[in-house]
Amino acid sequence: MPAPFLLTTEPWIPVWDLDAAAARDVGLTEALLRAHRLRLPADRAEGVALFRLLAAVYDAAAGPRDAAEWDAAWKAETLDAAAVTAYLDRWADHLDLFHPEHPALQCGALTEYARGPEALHPGTLGGAAAAWFSHELYQPLPPYPAARAAQLLLHLLAYDVAGIKRAAPGDPATKGGKVYGAQIGPAASATHCHLTVLGGTLKDDLLLNLPPQPRADGDAPVWERDTPPAPMRSRTPTGRLDLLTWPTRRIRLHATDDGTVDAVAHHDGDRLPDLWQHSSRLDPMTAWATSKAGTPIPLPVLDDQSWPQPWRGAVLLSSTREHSAVVQHAVAAAERGTLAPGLSLHAVLGTTLYSNQHQSAISDITVTVTPLGTTGQLADPAAREQLATMSRYADVIGSNLRQHAVKISGRPSAQVAPRMLLHDLDRDWEEAVRVHAQDPDQGRALWRDAVHAAAERCIDAFPLRPMERGKLLAQYRQDPAPQPKPRKRAPKTPPAPAAPRRAAGTGRRGPASTTYEVFDGRYTLNQLSRHPNCVVSYPTLRKRVVEDGWDITEAATTPGGRGSRRTT
Structure with missing residues (x-):
């Protein structure tokens, strides 16, 4: 023995x-x-x-x-x-x-x-x-x-x-x-988030990550x-x-x-x-977003190619749809004055990636350490909102960039999107947060310029004609204009009811295919199930959307078996 x-x-x-x-x-x-x-x-x-x-x-x-x-x-x-x-x-x-x-x-x-x-x-x-x-x-x-x-x-x-x-x-x-x-267990199913003090000790980290109760x-x-x-x-x-x-x-x-x-x-x-x-x-050491249906979903901290986006942790500083108990706890302690204003806090964000939709094989466990700001910034509501807005700005520019690139190039979104993801901004974000603590306007300007430079690197590397490149450079900072819907003329006489369409390969009758706006395009559920950003099969996707009333994006991007979701 x-x-x-x-x-x-x-x-x-x-x-x-x-x-x-x-x-x-x-x-x-x-x-x-x-x-x-x-x-x-x-x-x-x-x-x-x-x-x-x-x-x-x-x-x-x-x-x-x-x-x-x-x-x-x-x-x-x-x-x-x-x-x-x-x-x-x-x-x-x-x-x-x-x-x-x-x-x-x-x-x-x-x-x-x-x-x-x-x-x-x-x-x-x-x-x-x-x-x-x-x-x-x-x-x-x-x-x-x-x-x-x-x-x-x-x-x-x-x-x-x-x-x-x-x-x-x-x-x-x-x-x-x-x-x-x-x-899978609780640690792997959610986005892990704990705080650490730059130059601090294990004592600091333990207390920061255990809200009192x-x-x-x-x-x-x-x-x-x-x-x-x-x-x-x-x-x-x-x-x-x-x-x-x-x-x-x-x-x-x-x-x-x-x-x-x-x-x-x-x-x-x-x-x-x-x-x-x-x-x-x-679990206080997790980070969450809120779906349109009001249910919690793990905060996404990776892009569509599974690269860490370190700035995304800062959205937890805002009082909107994203939250983490440890961040809220640190903000409260900073506002009480318990935390010295000069402490530099970083978020440790972890995400488990799977190589199949059954979550039976892990391809990677990413752990990203990203600055949230000093406790002085966390104690200031205006500074917290500014940092959260800076974080969202990168995602807004990235989304605009992809949508304008699709429109201008005429290529499908699935081909354009992977080439228009913002990268190499880790040090820029760290510097912008550091400068923001002393000069908020300069910190925001540094981050804006870094995001624009990253976007323009994507444009330069993408195969476009000179006129198209110039158009994209001029437009990517603007929200894409909504496409006008074609006006429908009223028929002179009521049309005869259309015969129900048959599902391919079956003898069953069903409703005509409906299209959904998602991933920068419009797709039927069948088409969407084959999209590279969709992580579930067609039967699962159809059940979620048609029978259970899920939001289309959430239905396509939530892996099967990762917790249950209740509709409201």
């Missing part, structure tokens, strides 16, 4: 130690007790998963319950050492990676290990082509050291893909030894609960701590006598109905 590996005391969390001026690994207890002297790199997917765990542990141990407690915690030199130590001592055995009954973050009911250590490798989430990009998967992997296995366990719980899973023993949903319809009745993180049953189940979260530590999968690590992990049990876990509704309500 392997020796215990206590996540509280064993070194496994990679940090930068300001006192040692070196990178080192620490346990949960040291991470929280010395959070004021440590930094946690969280600009990659593994770092995001670690940060979410640390936030949940601190919230459960000593999270502030109201604004007064939060302000006191922010002003204190350290986190509450007595509360943290007492809490982690109490739950240390439930935070043992190899505990025989309730292993940390795992299912103690599992005893059959059908997969090797490759099940923990992040590359396996890429599907059948994973070995092309992770060459070590071409051969059997050696056992993982316990510390590395703990890191990879967190990553797998956060980002494991949807689809078919091996059935756990005794699962009544088993069909041929498998269960179907596994969900009392623990909800019955709420508890996974280590405070009995080990989950082996079969998959559906349930609703009891509160923030439950959601932040949601057991998306039933996993158990098999340890050798020397404490390395050589095999893994891996099955479906808890499923969460109305995923986006619960995440938007309970």
Whole structure:
């Protein structure tokens, strides 16, 4: 039997130690007790998963319950050492990676290990082509050291893909030894958003990303609960701590006598109905937009070619249809004067990209760190609105550019749009936000000029005749003029009713094809289902639009299975 590996005391969390001026690994207890002297790199997917765990542990141990407690915690030199130590001592055995009954973050009911250590490798989430990009998967992997296995366990719980899973023993949903319809977890389904202080510490980041609130009745993180049953189940979260530590999968690590992990049990876990509704309500480290129907959808921070658009995070500063609980919390703390006005805040935005509509293979997990401004800017309502307006300006110019290019060139939107996306504005946005803090007018002018320069680089690279190029340069800053609808003459006599059209390849009769204005053009649902920007099949698209009343853009761009959506 392997020796215990206590996540509280064993070194496994990679940090930068300001006192040692070196990178080192620490346990949960040291991470929280010395959070004021440590930094946690969280600009990659593994770092995001670690940060979410640390936030949940601190919230459960000593999270502030109201604004007064939060302000006191922010002003204190350290986190509450007595509360943290007492809490982690109490739950240390439930935070043992190899505990025989309730292993940390795992299912103690599992005893059959059908997969090797490759099940923990992040590359396996890429599907059948994973070995092309992770060459070590071409051969059997050696056992993982316990510390590395703990890191990879967190990553797998956060980002494991949807689809078919091996059935756990005794699962009544088993069909041929498998269960179907596994969900992705809360961390992967939404746009992750947490704030970090430029030059700050782990203490700063933890407090910034935990808006004060009392623990909800019955709420508890996974280590405070009995080990989950082996079969998959559906349930609703009891509160923030439950959601932040949601057991998306039933996993158990098999340890050798020397404490390395050589095999893994891996099955479906808890499923969460109305995923986006619960995440938007309970998970503060997410960013949301609002659909036309009034439902939350993950804030889009990538363009149509999946390139990060760093300026888009600033729309969260506005009081419109975009929101994030951690940004609202930081604004409130800045307005109270708790945050010193010179602190520079950045948003860490994460999005999971899938290579198929079933979300069963990940193509990338993008993590973008983008400046939001100083706390002085956040405390000023006018400055917040200006930064949000600057953010939207880039998207307005980009949309105008694509629409005018289609109209002037005569080429189809699907051919033009990928060539007219604004790129290479990361440093321009950072500089514009920095200058805006001292001179708002100059900051806005810098950003406007940078956006225009990016647009004109796209125009120069696009094959146009000189006259067309000149016309596009003159017009792309203007909103495209609406196309006048042709006037219809009233018929002299009522026409005979048109015969219903038959659906192609069937004997069924149905209504005439309707066209929809979307993606800079007009398409029938059949045509739209083949558009490169559409991520669902025709039957799904038709059901959403015709039967369920979805907005056409939302219906085409929301991947199947990513939460449920209620119509109003």
